[in-house]
Amino acid sequence: RKLQQGPLARPRRKGERVRTIFLAMSALSLLGCGSSQDETPAHPVADRVLINGNIVTVDPGLPAADAVAIDGDRITAVGTMADIEPYIGDDTDVIDLAGQTAIPGLIEGHGHYTSFGGSLMILDFRYAGSWAEIVSMVAGAVAETPAGEWIIGRGWHQDKWAVKEDVLVEGLPVHDSLSAVTPDHPVMLIHTSGHGVFVNQKAMTLVELGDDTEPPEGGEIVRDENGRATGMMRESAQDVFRQAFSGHQGRRPAGVAEEEMRRMITLAGEESLRHGITSFQDLGTTFAEVDLIRTMAEEGNLPVRLWMAFEEQAADMEGRLDDYRMVGHANNFLTVRAIGEKVLDGALGTHGGWLLEPYTDLPRSSGLNVVPIEEIEASARLAMAHDYQLAIQGIGDRAYRELLNIYEAEFARHPEKTDLRWRIEHAQVIHPDDVDRTVALGVIPAVQGIFACSDGPWVVDRLGPERTRERGYIFNTLAEAGLVPTNGTDPPVDEIDPIASFHCSVTRILPDGSTFQPQEVYSRERALYSYTMGNAIAAFEEDIKGSITPGKLADITVLSQDLLTVPDEEIMNTEIVMTILGGQVRYRDGEILR
Numbered sequence: 051r052k053l054q055q056g057p058l059a060r061p062r063r064k065g066e067r068v069r070t071i072f073l074a075m076s077a078l079s080l081l082g083c084g085s086s087q088d089e090t091p092a093h094p095v096a097d098r099v100l101i102n103g104n105i106v107t108v109d110p111g112l113p114a115a116d117a118v119a120i121d122g123d124r125i126t127a128v129g130t131m132a133d134i135e136p137y138i139g140d141d142t143d144v145i146d147l148a149g150q151t152a153i154p155g156l157i158e159g160h161g162h163y164t165s166f167g168g169s170l171m172i173l174d175f176r177y178a179g180s181w182a183e184i185v186s187m188v189a190g191a192v193a194e195t196p197a198g199e200w201i202i203g204r205g206w207h208q209d210k211w212a213v214k215e216d217v218l219v220e221g222l223p224v225h226d227s228l229s230a231v232t233p234d235h236p237v238m239l240i241h242t243s244g245h246g247v248f249v250n251q252k253a254m255t256l257v258e259l260g261d262d263t264e265p266p267e268g269g270e271i272v273r274d275e276n277g278r279a280t281g282m283m284r285e286s287a288q289d290v291f292r293q294a295f296s297g298h299q300g301r302r303p304a305g306v307a308e309e310e311m312r313r314m315i316t317l318a319g320e321e322s323l324r325h326g327i328t329s330f331q332d333l334g335t336t337f338a339e340v341d342l343i344r345t346m347a348e349e350g351n352l353p354v355r356l357w358m359a360f361e362e363q364a365a366d367m368e369g370r371l372d373d374y375r376m377v378g379h380a381n382n383f384l385t386v387r388a389i390g391e392k393v394l395d396g397a398l399g400t401h402g403g404w405l406l407e408p409y410t411d412l413p414r415s416s417g418l419n420v421v422p423i424e425e426i427e428a429s430a431r432l433a434m435a436h437d438y439q440l441a442i443q444g445i446g447d448r449a450y451r452e453l454l455n456i457y458e459a460e461f462a463r464h465p466e467k468t469d470l471r472w473r474i475e476h477a478q479v480i481h482p483d484d485v486d487r488t489v490a491l492g493v494i495p496a497v498q499g500i501f502a503c504s505d506g507p508w509v510v511d512r513l514g515p516e517r518t519r520e521r522g523y524i525f526n527t528l529a530e531a532g533l534v535p536t537n538g539t540d541p542p543v544d545e546i547d548p549i550a551s552f553h554c555s556v557t558r559i560l561p562d563g564s565t566f567q568p569q570e571v572y573s574r575e576r577a578l579y580s581y582t583m584g585n586a587i588a589a590f591e592e593d594i595k596g597s598i599t600p601g602k603l604a605d606i607t608v609l610s611q612d613l614l615t616v617p618d619e620e621i622m623n624t625e626i627v628m629t630i631l632g633g634q635v636r637y638r639d640g641e642i643l644r
Contacts, residue, residue, distance in 0.1 A: 155328030155605030167314030225281030319353025390441030
């Protein structure tokens, strides 16, 4: 192969010089030992090498290097330019990093893969500044949507609106203006957390929800002072609307659903690659999704590596888990070895996180227990019996404590089993008494650094200042206690932007310039570790991912600058220059490569 050209490729003359040096050194070596030129070279010729870079390996054995050699989908060697020169042959693809920084391929530590892909195909409300703006966006979609079809959007958060509506119930609007512009379309607008939806009158009529309808266990139908449904459905109260939409989608012609799911899977992967993500930990899949994803993995059509956790009822998983357990399937593109993210509680943003004491700004409520404890206990027994990890959501301090109780009881029944690495997802509010318990049990709090900044502006409203200081988003406290530091953005809840999450992890700077829980910032090194080796450990994948180490998968992310040294104010200017997956350049200079 010719030397790679473009912004990152070294000039041809420089490449020729490297080969000349290599050949001259080889000739001298042969003359010195009297060997023939047919003798096997001391090193294999690499398929690809990265040279002239700032290689941050996250490997304590060799923390920094200049160059990397790749053979097939594995890292062959890491070291200085002189170390790597012998791996360069006539067919080696040589990429000159020109001093830019290469790090281990970033791992998204918690997300919802197909939902993320689906969110790229619907209305996006993350940047809406008011309820009126959202209604206007929906009205625009009406003109392009046949009557009777659902209109779906996601990403709104009432605490992020710059303009507050006049009619508010518990800080939320009522559906009148939305229903007025959508008389012929059922509408479901998903809260950014995914723990609630806002619907119009057409959708409520479709599912026969009236003012006297009782909410399901673990859910709330928000009502005004006259008992009228406002349109806001918290936690399990949203399920009937999701099911109605799913049923509508299921009545489409054969093949349409699979084609759409394939598109979601592809879009999610390509967007991951654009952000330097090479592996994605998917919390909450189904048997049907895994069937299709396994097919795509075997076809070679998965854009990124997936680690997946089932979100199915315990009764439905009984007898099926052994058939679906996969580790490193399809050349390490698919691993299924966890149960989660069953949600023991809801989100703080919707007042659904299950707290030990009531919400400061909603004293009537301590949140919601969404999935019954008995169901989590049944899942724990299945996980233990079939060698699965358990990864359950525990956002509030009551939910976190209940999960520790469930885990501890199951561990006690099986003292012969160690290093289970069961996880608690999000872990946003933790009572100090439960930190040491977490360490003693070896549980991994799977946290998302970005949440400290996206939630920070309103967390004190929910918890009050003292409870926030003591228990809120205490991510560095957990790491200092000896727990595995992890990271992610929970797409589609937040953007799949590891640079933003890194920035929040090391600064805790809020949009208004203030700092949220400054005592809980990660060091730069810890933040990088959390997005690489930490997330790999949390998935039992540290032997093949998480560092630039010979023998590991050649998953590498190239950045425009060094996250470990640039000033705080420059971190967000860092660009993803290149994403290498299994030794292949899959994203470069703004383009997805096949």
